[in-house]
Amino acid sequence: MAEPQRARPKPTPETQHFWDGTKAGELRLQRCDACAHVYFPPRPFCPSCASRKVSIFKASGKGFLYSYVINHRPAAPGFTPPYAIAVVELAEGPRMMSNIIDCPQTPEALELDMKLEVAFQALDDKITLPVFRPAKG
Amino acid sequence: MRRNQVAVVGAAETTELGVVPNASQLQLHADAALNAIADAGLKLSDIDGFATAVETPQQVCHYLGIKPTWVDGTSVGGCSFMLHVRHAAAAIEAGLCKTVLITHAESGKSMIGKAPRSIPADSLQGQFEAPFGVYGPPSMFPIPVLRFMKTYGITHEQLAAVAVVQREWAAKNPRAMMKDPITVADVLNSRMIAYPFRLLQCCLVTDGGGALILTSADRARDFPRKPVYIMGTGESVETPMVSQMETFNSSRAFKTAGPLAFKEAGIAHKDVDHLMIYDAFAHLPLFGLGDLGFMPHEETGKFIADGNTRPGGKLPLNTNGGGLSYMHSGMYGMYALQESVRQMRGIAPAQVPNAKISVCHGVGGMFAASGTIVFTNER
């Protein structure tokens, strides 16, 4: 029997650009052309003013550690505990759930507000996940 | 809605709580419903309005043999029953029905006749949360805690005290699952589940159910039990994704539902004799005390650690032992409502003397939804 697999996202028409972006090594967000609101997760209209005129852009990939848990049990399929489940606040404003790589998964190493930068982790030839690592410098 | 126009005239939990391996989830609904109908001195044929969550109204109505003219299948997680109470009160006032039965049941431990919860891979949660290793409420609900602690200077010891105090209440309750006293050290030394939370800061997983019967306050006088009036109500939803909450320093759904209920009831915080705040995890009473406006969030940890919510304290909170020590079948809101009704009837195992106003505040999902009910035993 195959190893239990990590949950694999299945894009929809509204989110395809995001997953195309991570595969191409870009973190893509959306900005409203009418009111300049930047938002996530993806949708083809502005959740602040309802305008359908929105643009996709490449985000800086910079952010900070907003909060997290270090999950011990039960572990999700495909994960070896303990592992941190983080919420990152992006420089552009939106927050997203992610994992922190290149960093011990301990309360001492994972300091709230630490600066992070995006990295990309290929799950397979179709899906690449955005993850974050401590920012250099 | 106008206050005190609708009353709870029947309230009961399932005959057994805890581990109930001899009943399906649907049968637990029926058991709770039959107990509540007996409590109210009614017949099944008297019920013309029905509400439930997770199971559909058609499923439970058909099983029980109820022929309703008003139904509500609002299913927003564990506070769905607070919303049912609010909706039922409005429906009764509007004349859509006369006597509403609300049921909850969950075979949370034994998993008999219970559909598994699953997250579709193409939902927003499936795309933007599940791939990062969230796996059930213990890995999701505590995600805001570290930010909340840093913002307000809340300590690990204060968050451990929540479980200690609730165990004190549970010790007074023969039906509570966990009754042995615990200390802050016990909590902080219990098995790590999802840092910063340990086993004793996470809710139980049990089987059980409960049911309520509501009718107009005018009719309520003719029932065998002391009526418990619906004084104020509030509800809201925010987001099914914990990562997308507006802030981890409070819950927008709490801050909407709570004040709505207080305003409708026309009460101030000092008027509250008894309080229930749905405690799936130890941080929820702190969010609740702050978001409902009892005190600034900064003071909530100290308030609980200092003993203000324990037996004999000035604000008795979660007097059945809560989801941490009483029971938690998965959707605890019904048990919080049952305890508020018992307190207002004056029959709770850990009765608050002369309690006249009870506030019952619920959460659904991971801060996804909220419902608040203010009860009183005086019209």
Ligand SMILES: [Zn+2]
């Ligand atoms: Zn806009």
